[in-house]
Amino acid sequence: MDKKRIVVKIGSSSLTNAKGEIDKAKFNDHIEAIVAAREAGHELILVSSGAVAAGFTKLGYPVRPVTLKGKQAAAAVGQSLLIQSYMKELEPYGIFPAQILLTRNDFSKKDRYRNAYSTISELLSRGVLPIINENDTVSVEELTFGDNDMLSALVSGLMHADQLIILTDINGLYDSNPRVNPSAKRLDILDDITEEMLSFASGAGSSVGTGGMKSKLIAAKTALSLGVKVFIGRGQGRIKILQILQGDGDGTYIGKQFLTSVKNQKQWISLHSSVSGKLFVDEGAETALLTKGSSLLPAGIFGVDGVFEKGDVVEVFGRRGLLGRGEVLYSADEIRKLMGKRREELERERVFFTNEVIHRNQWVQLYEGGDKDV
Numbered sequence: 001m002d003k004k005r006i007v008v009k010i011g012s013s014s015l016t017n018a019k020g021e022i023d024k025a026k027f028n029d030h031i032e033a034i035v036a037a038r039e040a041g042h043e044l045i046l047v048s049s050g051a052v053a054a055g056f057t058k059l060g061y062p063v064r065p066v067t068l069k070g071k072q073a074a075a076a077v078g079q080s081l082l083i084q085s086y087m088k089e090l091e092p093y094g095i096f097p098a099q100i101l102l103t104r105n106d107f108s109k110k111d112r113y114r115n116a117y118s119t120i121s122e123l124l125s126r127g128v129l130p131i132i133n134e135n136d137t138v139s140v141e142e143l144t145f146g147d148n149d150m151l152s153a154l155v156s157g158l159m160h161a162d163q164l165i166i167l168t169d170i171n172g173l174y175d176s177n178p179r180v181n182p183s184a185k186r187l188d189i190l191d192d193i194t195e196e197m198l199s200f201a202s203g204a205g206s207s208v209g210t211g212g213m214k215s216k217l218i219a220a221k222t223a224l225s226l227g228v229k230v231f232i233g234r235g236q237g238r239i240k241i242l243q244i245l246q247g248d249g250d251g252t253y254i255g256k257q258f259l260t261s262v263k264n265q266k267q268w269i270s271l272h273s274s275v276s277g278k279l280f281v282d283e284g285a286e287t288a289l290l291t292k293g294s295s296l297l298p299a300g301i302f303g304v305d306g307v308f309e310k311g312d313v314v315e316v317f318g319r320r321g322l323l324g325r326g327e328v329l330y331s332a333d334e335i336r337k338l339m340g341k342r343r344e345e346l347e348r349e350r351v352f353f354t355n356e357v358i359h360r361n362q363w364v365q366l367y368e369g370g371d372k373d374v
């Protein structure tokens, strides 16, 4: 995989709980993913929210404060708690973090902009992990970013990042807020943010998040305009950032490059490829492939036929017969070892780099019948 420069934005809801504490399990999951991405050679810049959310209970507020001075006071306390946690949890991996607090002025004044670029570049070249947040204590209303989504978009432009990853508590953009409408559908890949998409998105999903999906889409639009492609979603475990970079993330990918690459891959699979083998899948996997637009996971496979390598195209059969064809991310021998196993089991054994055997972007459905055929 190419070495990439990535800005990862982590929202308050993905770092803290509703009681206003840093959530150790969530926090350490991010740490492991950051370490894995750096070990793979990528350069990471973190934009971390959570200062207000981690600080407000220490000041005696029962819930996240709404006044500017309340938020600023809470952020002053919470920011040090956050950085303390980052330092403590990164130390065993030999990673040193640097705290950078920015205001909007730092992006509108040329000399400040240049200085921010030079400082962050110097930190990266010395192997330090820059951790950025808004300088809440000195930001006055008209100079705030509104939220860290926009801050992360501007940072990704400033640092010429290859990709902006916005990690949140939901797996991407839906065509309406899924917390209100359970039948909302997830949008997997977008080439741009349109007015219609902005109209799908509403406010925050938790008592600690701000801005909701709308602010992420506005930020994504800004990042795209600065030449940076975007992922919005979530993930779990140490390989989550790597999975996102490989196109296997659980969320919405935004950028023309994503759409073109998926179109090209699908075209190649359906038109040019010869088939090297067969996979046989159970009912759950069949339903997931045909009706949910899911990827094919090891747990749903019960049979492998043929000799093939990673990158070959195979046919997939279920109860309905031939379901489709796709490019495999593992060889036939590897799939024989993985099949029937669930993600947790594989993760414990650390035997895989990606959880999918066939990614949804490398899958072409051939079955055209309805449910009545079953």
Ligand SMILES: Nc1ncnc2c1ncn2[C@@H]1O[C@H](COP(=O)(O)OP(=O)(O)O)[C@@H](O)[C@H]1O
Residues within 6 Å of the ligand: 010, 011, 012, 013, 014, 167, 168, 169, 170, 172, 173, 174, 175, 176, 177, 178, 179, 200, 201, 202, 203, 204, 205, 206, 208, 209, 210, 211, 212, 213, 214
């Ligand atoms: N169309 C939509 N698709 C997905 N999420 C949406 C949508 N509209 C609103 N949301 C809400 O946006 C929330 C994420 O934003 P937010 O709470 O600000 O998170 P963070 O703390 O990560 O910045 C989700 O939990 C969800 O409730």
Ligand SMILES: N[C@@H](CCC(=O)OP(=O)(O)O)C(=O)O
Residues within 6 Å of the ligand: 010, 011, 012, 013, 048, 049, 050, 051, 052, 053, 075, 133, 134, 136, 146, 147, 148, 149, 208, 209, 210, 211, 212
């Ligand atoms: N600077 C604030 C950021 C608030 C914010 O944007 O939060 P979120 O919507 O969770 O990214 C803090 O650290 O609490």
